[in-house]
Amino acid sequence: MQELCALYVGDLHSSVTEANLISLFSRFDGFRSAFLCRHWITRTSLCYGYVNFDTLERAIMAMKAINYEVLNGQRIRVMLAAEARSWKDGIGNVFVKNLEAAIDSLKLHDTFSRYGRIISCKVALTPQGTSEGYGYVQFQSPESADTAIREANGSIIQSNPICVEKFIKKSERSSSEPTFTFNNLYVKNLDSSVTTEMLRGSFSEFGKITSLVIQRDINGISKGYGFVCFENPDDAKRAMEALNGTTFGSKTLYVARAQKKAERQRFLRSQYEERRKETKGLNLYVKNIVSKVNEEHLRNVLGQCGRITSIKIMRDDKGISRGFGFVCFSTREEANNAIHRLRGILFHGKSLYVSIARSKEERAAYLQTLRTTIMPSLPWGLPPTPFPIHPPLLPYGVN
Structure with a gap:
């Protein structure tokens, strides 16, 4: 019965704390506790949490009063924790696109509530907090979702004719058969x-x-x-x-x-994520590259460790090297071999740095781990050395 008295609270701003959740929900009778979910390593907020009440009735009362309220500048989304599982399964979920920028989650909920009880409603936002022009409405029953698709598809919200269709999981979509026309x-x-x-x-x-x-x-x-x-x-x-x-x-x-800017950015992000997953453990980050070194010079050195599938030195808009680049090998063994053999060698007068390429989020998580686990245990003034330098500094390079 404990689960029936719990509320899922999502779409939280990253600055929201347990204290904020307690302050928001404790004014309701039956409030028992609040828990903010955090990353198990970095301890940073995952932007959702759970709030417990002593009875289901009191939890529902709080949910109706708090849902879509603004907390730290961002609208939150509240649902019964027991129903959050069906939300993730996609049952009764509809996809709504071509929304005006002014349509937020609350307005979308008010528009679709006539078709049946809504478990969850969300308008997708950019990292800057503006609407992506599409959203999702999760109904309690598939019948309500079918009614919404039948009656709301093609209707006008403000000045835009919206498109309402059944939500299809990404893994089940067919990219070769678009469901819309284009000119x-x-x-x-x-x-x-x-x-x-x-x-x-x-x-x-x-x-x-x-x-x-x-x-x-x-x-x-x-x-x-x-x-x-x-x-x-x-x-x-x-x-x-x-x-x-x-x-x-x-x-x-x-x-x-042709795609709108927001849609194109989503597509490029998804392409980048797919590429990153495919090359995880294969792609190396190389820095301390002097300006006169080009891709061919770098290939001559790193190519001794295995077959290189791609290599790129990053440059500014004038074509000048920014001093770092990326080298992708065909196997993990080759990539690891390059790290151990070439990290620290002198290359055109500079000590070459070679490591596995990490995403921005992975780098932030790693640095946070250093701050919270490694640095507190070090003697005062001794900087951490997360990776040993192999081999010892040796001169290498093309004159």
């Missing part, structure tokens, strides 16, 4: 010599074009990409399928559905 195409890898007339000549054979533009800088030089909009969505799809990957001038065209 506008994004085209990149264009030669600087390609004109709008040349591009129109290639695309117009698939149907009537309503607009076509090649993006240019302030000096009128092509940026290498543009947009082609067709009158008929079927023509746009045929053009994309026929021209994507074909040679146009000296380059291979990339043709895809």
Whole structure:
């Protein structure tokens, strides 16, 4: 029965503490305790927690009063902990897109509550706290979700016609069969010599074009990409399928559905995460690279440890080396071999630093671990040395 008296509290701002939750919920009868979930290593907030009440009735009363209230500048989301499991399973969940920026979770809840009891409602937000233009509504029953899809799809909220459809888990989606139509195409890898007339000549054979533009800088030089909009969505799809990957001038065209900025950023983030998972343990971070060293120089050194699948030195907008880069090996054994053999060698007068590449979150978690576990046990003034230096400093480099 303990679980029936617990509330799940999500979408918390990272600054929210247990004290904030206690202050918010203790004004209700039957309040017993509050617990903020934290990362087991860094102890940083996971932005959700649980609040316990002595009876189910009192928990529901608090939930109705507190749900979507603003805490530390962010709307929170409250549901019965027992129902949080069905929320994660996706039963009765609908996906809503093309939302106005002014629509938040509370307004979305008020709009869809007419179709049945809502377990959870959320508008997706950017890291800056602005709407991504889509959200999720979780109904208690699948029948309510079906009613919402049937009656709300295509309806107008403020000035936008919204799209309401059944939520499909990412693992079950088919990227090759989009569920929506599109007219506008994004085209990149264009030669600087390609004109709008040349591009129109290639695309117009698939149907009537309503607009076509090649993006240019302030000096009128092509940026290498543009947009082609067709009158008929079927023509746009045929053009994309026929021209994507074909040679146009000296380059291979990339043709895809044009995306809004927020959608494109989500896609790039997901691509980055997939790539990071695929190369975990294979990708190395290399720094202390002098400016005259290029990728080929770096390949000559690290290539002795195994087969390199990709290598890149990071540069600024003027093409000047930023002193670090990334080298990806084909196996973990090769990557580890490079770390142990090459970390600390003198390379063009600098001691080369080589380690496994980590994401920003992983680096923050590691540093927090050092601060909380390693540094307190060290003698005063002795800095931590998390990795031994192998081998001893030896000169190496291409003159």
